[in-house]
Every structure is written in structure tokens, then in C-alpha cells.
Amino acid sequence: MKTLPACARKLHRGHFAFMRALVQGIDSGEAWDRYLNIEGDRGDARRVRSAIAWMRSAFAAAARREQRPGTARLVLVDAQRWPDTGSAPAPAPPSLEEFVLASGMDGFSEAEQLERYAEVHGNGGTRLSRRARMIERQLQALQWLENLAAQEPLAGDSVHAWFDPRLAERLQRADLPTLHALIQRINGVGARWWTCVAGVGPVKATRIVQWLQTHESSIGHAVGDHALVLRSHLSRSDLDAVTPPATALRPLEKLQVPQALDGSNGRYRSPRDRNLLRADNDHRAIEAFLSTKDDMPATQRAYRREAERLLLWCVLEHGMALSSLSVEDADAYMRFLADPPGWWCGPRHRQRWSPLWRPLEGPLSAVARAQALTILRSLFGFLMKQGYLVGNPFAAVVPPRAPLRPLGSGRTLTKAQWKHVLAVINQASTPAQQLRGRAVRWLYATGLRGAELIAARCGHLKRVEFTDADGRPTVGWMLEVVGKGGRFREVPVPVNLVRELADALGAAGRAPSVDGASNVDVPVLARFGGPGKGPIGYSSNWLYQAAKAVFEDAARTLEGEASTRLLQASTHWLRHSHGSHALNPDELGAEVPIEIVRRNLGHSSIGTTSGYITTERDAQLRAMSKLWQHNAV
CATH class of the missing domain: 1.10.443.10 (Intergrase catalytic core)
Incomplete structure (x- = not known):
């Protein structure tokens, strides 16, 4: 993976604010901490010098694009290195008018006044005046360039456009190519999101979050409050509030099933007087089934996973109530598990409160599909016995053929x-x-x-x-x-x-x-x-x-x-x-x-x-x- 060239980086208003502070003689370390700490630690003098050189080069390039070669040369000059009257900084001399009034020479000729002014303040006044004029001209040029070249970060922008190349490379390697992806990861993992990014620690992570917060209005996405607090300090209700219930890829407890698909009038529902469950829709029927596994937490999680996937598929992909599935529909679902769309898939360890949670990691192997089929047969068998359904569509599905291998084959350390x-x-x-x-x-x-x-x-x-x-x-x-x-x-x-x-x-x-x-x-x-x-x-x-x-x-x-x-x-x-x-x-x-x-x-x-x-x-x-x-x- 190659790092994008420096010219791909964009200028934001913090770059111009930092350079104005530098031109006016404000301590570079203080200005760095205020405007550019996202670039790294100010104690890294080499990095600070490199950043300043890049900014001046970027300013000059913007001026040249506008056919302003003089401005381009001007912003490359370090005004603080302009010659002064002595080895130590001296206060600015008074203007000629101020000098005349203070010295009582208002009755003398202009030539006599200039001669006396030169005797008292020497040529240093002229040199200092040149520095002052240089600073003023640079400030004006920076203001003109800011209005021209400063950009606001957008959600789809590459991290290489806004961050130091080394930091951007680390984010890219962690599969965080854009600002939107970065905010999604922060909100989806929480305060310790940085642990999965090599080379990024808590200090750097805090600076990244602060920079994103500063620009959240232009990015259009905000870092959630829950991502600013350690997980151990958050309550269950805090986490539950992160992702609201919806008719979308949500865990079973947050999935909102439209009334037309909730199974209230499922095609294969048993007559109501034969139903031994209080459940009047498919979601509640699944919950009743899972409650029979309360004393076996691991088994319950496995059964919930398969029932959850099936219900999501029925609602989001197939447009049919779970209690309306035929044998052909059950067979179609098993084929779906072998080749699900990418948006259904994500890393296994994303927690259920996270907006990054997904029901699948990727296509299921033949062995995993066979296990899913066994569990779904059990689910529908339970619903039949309780009089909720009249049949079990998964009972007729042919199990996928999987090679018989030793237990743990392929998943054992030597x-x-x-x-x-x-x-x-x-x-x-x-x-x-x-x-x-x-x-x-x-x-x-x-x-x-x-x-x-x-x-x-x-x-x-x-x-x-x-x-x-x-x-x-x-x-x-x-x-x-x-x-x-x-x-x-x-x-x-x-x-x-x-x-x-x-x-x-x-x-x-x-x-x-x-x-x-x-x-x-x-x-x-x-x-x-x-x-x-x-x-x-x-x-x-x-x-x-x-x-x-x-x-x-x-x-x-x-x-x-x-x-x-x-x-x-x-x-x-x-x-x-x-x-x-x-x-x-x-x-x-x-x-x-x-x-x-x-x-x-x-x-x-x-x-x-x-x-x-x-x-x-x-x-x-x-x-x-x-x-x-x-x-x-």
C-alpha cells in the first residue's frame, strides 16, 4: 500500500491560523498545540520543521496556480529572520510625527527633523520598518490565500488529505481510508477504538477525535458521546441508545418488523385455538423458543444467531413473514448463507450495541450451513409442537455435503x-x-x-x-x-x-x-x-x-x-x-x-x-x- 503524495493533502483553516501566529512571532510550540497538534508532538522538532516547509510550499503552489508569482515568493519568506537593529529584539521606533512632537522639533524644517531622527534611531528604524511591512504583507497574503485555498473536511475525504502521511498510512492499513470510515469505527468500537490501529496510542487518538469534533459540521457525522468514555463507565442503557431500533440490519432485540411481515397472518400459521404460545407474531415466537435455552447460555447464543439471521433475511431480503416460508423459500435461504452480500458481513467481535454489528462474517462453510440447518429444523419443530405452525419447511431441505474431517481439522495449532x-x-x-x-x-x-x-x-x-x-x-x-x-x-x-x-x-x-x-x-x-x-x-x-x-x-x-x-x-x-x-x-x-x-x-x-x-x-x-x-x- 503506497502513501499518497504530499500534494494530495488539503489545507484547512488551522494551517493558516498557525502560519499567521508564526509570522507574528508567537511561540511556535504554543501555536502548534492550538492549531496543529493532530500532526504530532511539538517536541518532534524535525516533524514541526517538515510541516512548516510543507505548508509554505502548499501556500506558494496555490498562489502560482492563481498566476501570483510575487505572492508565492512572499509566503516562502520567514519574516522573523528579517534583519533587526541588534542581536536582541528592539521595540518598534516611533513614527516621524511622534518623534517630532516628543522632541519639540515641530518648528524645524522637515530636513532638520529627518536628520535628527536618523541621529537618534539610525538606519535600524528603516530595517525594522521593512520587517513590519513584510509581516503586514504576509498577513494580507495569508488572508487572501485562506479565502482561496482553505477547504472544509468532508465525510468522503481520504485520511491522506488531512493527516500527516505517517498517521494516514497507519489509518489506511487499519482499513480506515476515509473520515467517514474513521468516525464509523470510533462510534462502533468506543473509546478504545485506537487499539486496532498499529502506531496510534491514546494521546494521538484523543487528538484525532478532537480534530473530528472541530470539523464535525462540515463532515456531517459526529463522534458519539459514548465513544468519549471508557466502556467500563457506560451503563447498559448508554450502550443501548447508540443504535436505535429499526427495520434494518439490527440484532434481534432491535429489529422492527413491519406489520405486513411480522407473521400475524402467516400463511402456515395454525388455527389460533391450537396455539399453546402467547406469541402472536414470529418475533415473539422466536423469543419463546430461545427462552427454553435459558439454562444453556452458549447454546442459546448459537440458536439466537441462526433465528436472527433467518428473520433478518425474511424481512430485508425476501419480503416474506417467517411463518409463510415454504420448502422452496427455506432452500433459497440456505443458498443465501453460502453467498451473502457484503453489507451483511463484518468482523465477528463487533458487539450487539455497535452500529458496526453484522449478522455474518462472510459466506458460511458447508459445515456451518449444516449446523444452521439443524438449528432451524429445531426452531420450526418447536413451533409446530406448540401449535404455532402447521409444518417445518426446513425438514425437507437437503443438508449441504461437507467432507468428513478430523475434529478441529484446520483449526488446531501445531x-x-x-x-x-x-x-x-x-x-x-x-x-x-x-x-x-x-x-x-x-x-x-x-x-x-x-x-x-x-x-x-x-x-x-x-x-x-x-x-x-x-x-x-x-x-x-x-x-x-x-x-x-x-x-x-x-x-x-x-x-x-x-x-x-x-x-x-x-x-x-x-x-x-x-x-x-x-x-x-x-x-x-x-x-x-x-x-x-x-x-x-x-x-x-x-x-x-x-x-x-x-x-x-x-x-x-x-x-x-x-x-x-x-x-x-x-x-x-x-x-x-x-x-x-x-x-x-x-x-x-x-x-x-x-x-x-x-x-x-x-x-x-x-x-x-x-x-x-x-x-x-x-x-x-x-x-x-x-x-x-x-x-x-
């Missing part, structure tokens, strides 16, 4: 990649990095689902005594987990992770023991507020983004396929890696019995766990290479 990630985690220097690394290590070590780790509390950790492989008594830790389908299991946890958790509790002023009575309800992953504030658990979204941040840090020090793989990795890859690495040890590792891995992962069937029994690619090639070499293939 052992070498995991060791590299672990090395990066061990180099973490900030508390935030250390917490993210600890979360990733818990996921890998235990094989827990993300929702299970988020729900884990210190009180779920139990100290146990057991005999090690050498027959010696020792102490270990088990984590009590209630997983999918409400199934209870106990999962071993490494002693060092429990010790680190105890240290974190002690550092927060709590009992430095995970089994302390006051720590029973403390989340295993938590942030601790100030005095008087209890621990606050993290969300599934935080966990997902924490893992992504760790993988991105690890990817920066690699190249090629290894780097690409880490950039694709997410929280669930760690669960797959746990199962794969346990069942497929390398030469130095120890194979874990499949029944133990099944219990760790919470699989109901050992057949599911056996899907992890694969040999990693490198090991496959090494083994086969020996065979080929031995048999002279």
Missing part, C-alpha cells in the same frame, strides 16, 4: 506453533498482556469451552491429594464444570496456573488463596477495581479478543503460513489443540488416554473425542519419508 505462542506469552510486560496470556494458557491446559472458563469461579477449584507416577503423595487441583446439556465434570488444572491466580488475588488485596472463604465467588478471570469495589468478570467477547491479541502478537515474529495461521486462530482453536496434542504426542510427550481427554472436553461420546486422533502433518511426512526411503520409492 505443537511448534503453541510453543511459539507460549514463548510470546512469557515475555508479556504489562498487566493486560499477562492477563490475556493467562486466559490463553487456561484454555489450552484445560480444554474448556470459552463460556465454561468465563463461568469458572475460585469456589469451583478443589484441592485434591493423589499419588503421582512415582508413587509419591502430592497435591493437585480439579475444576468443577457444568458444561453443555447441564452435564457436570471435573477438569484437572495445572498447579502453576492456580498459584498465579492466588498471587493475583493477593496483589488485589484479597486472601492470597483460591480456596479462601472470601474468594468463593471471584471469577477465575477477573479485573479488580479500586477500594470498595469487588472483582468484575470478563465477557466471552473479551476472552475472544484477548486470545486474538495474543495470537496477533505471536504472528508478528513469524512469516508465511505460520504467521497466517496464527492470525486466523481463535479461542476454540485452543480447545481443539488441547485434544489433538493430548492424543497425538511427539517423541518427548506422553499420550493421554482417550477416556481422560473425553472427560476433560466434556464430550458425551468417546466417538466424538476419537476425531482428534490424527497425526500432525510434519509427523506424517517424517514417517512416510522413512517408508519411501526404505522401500526406494
Whole structure:
């Protein structure tokens, strides 16, 4: 990606205000902070000089375009370097008239007055007068140029048109090519929007936001109040107010369905006297279905996602009520999932309050479409049993054909990649990095689902005594987990992770023991507020983004396929890696019995766990290479 040339930059009124201050002798640092701090820190003298040189060059170019070569030369002159009467600045001399009155020479001839004026003030008065005239001429030229060349920022303008080339390049690389895209990202992510822009920190981000606020009338879009406050300081109602309900791409709770499409009179509605639900439209019927999954949050989210996508498609794309769908319509929807329009798609981690939220990340794979079909069959099956619908259109849809691959195939870290990630985690220097690394290590070590780790509390950790492989008594830790389908299991946890958790509790002023009575309800992953504030658990979204941040840090020090793989990795890859690495040890590792891995992962069937029994690619090639070499293939 190439940086646009300097000539592509535009001049705004702040450039002219800064240069007027410079011409009049005002401190350049103060003027920079007032008008141009978006360009960077005034302590960077090289950058300030470069910006001043660019502005003078841009002013001169504008004058030449208007056939004003004299003005072009004039604005290139530094008036403050014009010669003065001495080494130190001197006050401006009085005019001749003022001198005559003050010296009592009003009765003398003009020649005598001039001679005496020259004796007292010398030629310096003439030189200073020239500087004053130069300053006045430059100020007039800048005013003329401002009226001619100053522009107001517009929403569709490139960031290269208004920001320092280095800053603009960083924004461009973060997929923020225009001012509109930049404001959308700020409003869609919130106060910490800058964390996804390499090379932009909180100070620079604040300056960008202030500049956008200054020009919001011409841009036509404003930075929302919610984006000026840290998320932790915003209430649920503050976030809910960011995106109003509408008949548009909105989450289920904010989707307004037109009466003609709400299913009140759906084609395949059962007679009203057979309906066991209080729901009188499709939206409420979906809510009734989802309420049956209240005790399974992860399952409920998956079911809500599929029902939400279908209802949005019915309203925005198909123009038909959900309760009017035929088998042909259901089949059309499944084809839609394989090739959705771009405006339906966005990054997975955009939260539901955000205007950047989208129902899809991109086309669904055959496996994902098959899962969606299973869930939709369940939804319509429920509505049939409750007497809301007379049939299930998805029951007749042929599932997409997906190749049978080992569990986690394509979404598992190799052992070498995991060791590299672990090395990066061990180099973490900030508390935030250390917490993210600890979360990733818990996921890998235990094989827990993300929702299970988020729900884990210190009180779920139990100290146990057991005999090690050498027959010696020792102490270990088990984590009590209630997983999918409400199934209870106990999962071993490494002693060092429990010790680190105890240290974190002690550092927060709590009992430095995970089994302390006051720590029973403390989340295993938590942030601790100030005095008087209890621990606050993290969300599934935080966990997902924490893992992504760790993988991105690890990817920066690699190249090629290894780097690409880490950039694709997410929280669930760690669960797959746990199962794969346990069942497929390398030469130095120890194979874990499949029944133990099944219990760790919470699989109901050992057949599911056996899907992890694969040999990693490198090991496959090494083994086969020996065979080929031995048999002279």
C-alpha cells in the first residue's frame, strides 16, 4: 500500500491560523498545540520543521496556480529572520510625527527633523520598518490565500488529505481510508477504538477525535458521546441508545418488523385455538423458543444467531413473514448463507450495541450451513409442537455435503506453533498482556469451552491429594464444570496456573488463596477495581479478543503460513489443540488416554473425542519419508 503524495493533502483553516501566529512571532510550540497538534508532538522538532516547509510550499503552489508569482515568493519568506537593529529584539521606533512632537522639533524644517531622527534611531528604524511591512504583507497574503485555498473536511475525504502521511498510512492499513470510515469505527468500537490501529496510542487518538469534533459540521457525522468514555463507565442503557431500533440490519432485540411481515397472518400459521404460545407474531415466537435455552447460555447464543439471521433475511431480503416460508423459500435461504452480500458481513467481535454489528462474517462453510440447518429444523419443530405452525419447511431441505474431517481439522495449532505462542506469552510486560496470556494458557491446559472458563469461579477449584507416577503423595487441583446439556465434570488444572491466580488475588488485596472463604465467588478471570469495589468478570467477547491479541502478537515474529495461521486462530482453536496434542504426542510427550481427554472436553461420546486422533502433518511426512526411503520409492 503506497502513501499518497504530499500534494494530495488539503489545507484547512488551522494551517493558516498557525502560519499567521508564526509570522507574528508567537511561540511556535504554543501555536502548534492550538492549531496543529493532530500532526504530532511539538517536541518532534524535525516533524514541526517538515510541516512548516510543507505548508509554505502548499501556500506558494496555490498562489502560482492563481498566476501570483510575487505572492508565492512572499509566503516562502520567514519574516522573523528579517534583519533587526541588534542581536536582541528592539521595540518598534516611533513614527516621524511622534518623534517630532516628543522632541519639540515641530518648528524645524522637515530636513532638520529627518536628520535628527536618523541621529537618534539610525538606519535600524528603516530595517525594522521593512520587517513590519513584510509581516503586514504576509498577513494580507495569508488572508487572501485562506479565502482561496482553505477547504472544509468532508465525510468522503481520504485520511491522506488531512493527516500527516505517517498517521494516514497507519489509518489506511487499519482499513480506515476515509473520515467517514474513521468516525464509523470510533462510534462502533468506543473509546478504545485506537487499539486496532498499529502506531496510534491514546494521546494521538484523543487528538484525532478532537480534530473530528472541530470539523464535525462540515463532515456531517459526529463522534458519539459514548465513544468519549471508557466502556467500563457506560451503563447498559448508554450502550443501548447508540443504535436505535429499526427495520434494518439490527440484532434481534432491535429489529422492527413491519406489520405486513411480522407473521400475524402467516400463511402456515395454525388455527389460533391450537396455539399453546402467547406469541402472536414470529418475533415473539422466536423469543419463546430461545427462552427454553435459558439454562444453556452458549447454546442459546448459537440458536439466537441462526433465528436472527433467518428473520433478518425474511424481512430485508425476501419480503416474506417467517411463518409463510415454504420448502422452496427455506432452500433459497440456505443458498443465501453460502453467498451473502457484503453489507451483511463484518468482523465477528463487533458487539450487539455497535452500529458496526453484522449478522455474518462472510459466506458460511458447508459445515456451518449444516449446523444452521439443524438449528432451524429445531426452531420450526418447536413451533409446530406448540401449535404455532402447521409444518417445518426446513425438514425437507437437503443438508449441504461437507467432507468428513478430523475434529478441529484446520483449526488446531501445531505443537511448534503453541510453543511459539507460549514463548510470546512469557515475555508479556504489562498487566493486560499477562492477563490475556493467562486466559490463553487456561484454555489450552484445560480444554474448556470459552463460556465454561468465563463461568469458572475460585469456589469451583478443589484441592485434591493423589499419588503421582512415582508413587509419591502430592497435591493437585480439579475444576468443577457444568458444561453443555447441564452435564457436570471435573477438569484437572495445572498447579502453576492456580498459584498465579492466588498471587493475583493477593496483589488485589484479597486472601492470597483460591480456596479462601472470601474468594468463593471471584471469577477465575477477573479485573479488580479500586477500594470498595469487588472483582468484575470478563465477557466471552473479551476472552475472544484477548486470545486474538495474543495470537496477533505471536504472528508478528513469524512469516508465511505460520504467521497466517496464527492470525486466523481463535479461542476454540485452543480447545481443539488441547485434544489433538493430548492424543497425538511427539517423541518427548506422553499420550493421554482417550477416556481422560473425553472427560476433560466434556464430550458425551468417546466417538466424538476419537476425531482428534490424527497425526500432525510434519509427523506424517517424517514417517512416510522413512517408508519411501526404505522401500526406494
